[in-house]
Amino acid sequence: MQSKLQELTDKLYVEGLSKGKEEGEKILADAKAQAEKIIADAKSQAEKTVRKAEKDAESIKAKAESDVRMASEQSLQATKKDIENILGAAIINDAAQKTLKDKDIIKQIVIAVANGFSSEAQDLSVVLPETLKGELEAWTASELDKAVKGGIKAEFSKKINGGFTIGPADGRYFVSLTDETFKELICEYLRPVTRKLLFGE
Numbered sequence: 001m002q003s004k005l006q007e008l009t010d011k012l013y014v015e016g017l018s019k020g021k022e023e024g025e026k027i028l029a030d031a032k033a034q035a036e037k038i039i040a041d042a043k044s045q046a047e048k049t050v051r052k053a054e055k056d057a058e059s060i061k062a063k064a065e066s067d068v069r070m071a072s073e074q075s076l077q078a079t080k081k082d083i084e085n086i087l088g089a090a091i092i093n094d095a096a097q098k099t100l101k102d103k104d105i106i107k108q109i110v111i112a113v114a115n116g117f118s119s120e121a122q123d124l125s126v127v128l129p130e131t132l133k134g135e136l137e138a139w140t141a142s143e144l145d146k147a148v149k150g151g152i153k154a155e156f157s158k159k160i161n162g163g164f165t166i167g168p169a170d171g172r173y174f175v176s177l178t179d180e181t182f183k184e185l186i187c188e189y190l191r192p193v194t195r196k197l198l199f200g201e
Contacts, residue, residue, distance in 0.1 A: 100162030100179045103135045107144075113166055113175060114148040123169040124152040129160045 133156040140154035167174025
């Protein structure tokens with residue numbers, strides 16, 4: 001009886017041990033498969049994150065390069081314009097000041113422009129530099145009125161350094177040939193030539 005009981009106990013033990021071992025191996029295999037899946041998912045997610053980061057980095061790099069290129073081109077154009085302006089001013093300033101402060105040249109241009117107005121603009125107004133008042137006041141009071149087909153009124157202003165403005169007395173419009181407008185006009189003509197000489201454009 002004792003041996004049968006022992007035999008039954010041993011059998012139960014072996015069967016239980018075998019079944020426990022099978023279940024343990026199954027649990028271990030499931031855990032291993034789950035771990036492998038987690039690792040594979042994590043690796044796939046990490047690869048996606050790296051690819052996205054690389055793509056974002058490339059996009060940021062391309063934008064930065066584009067911004068730097070645009071800023072460089074704008075800076076170069078601004079520098080070229082500054083050089084043109086400096087050279088244009090240096091070339092024109094002396095000539096403009098001498099020409100538009102020469103009383104004899106001013107007289108000739110004023111008469112030519114005044115007579116160039118249409119017959120409907122009979123009453124004209126001319127504004128001359130205050131600095132030339134001493135030299136031109138007598139001329140405007142006597143000779144200018146005779147030389148112009150219609151009537152003309154002359155004034156002197158501190159706002160004009162050289163040259164003059166002229167137009168109908170009612171102020172509808174006027175022609176400006178001051179030292180500033182003369183410089184701007186000449187600079188516009190000189191700019192393409194200057195640019196070609198300096199930059200080959």
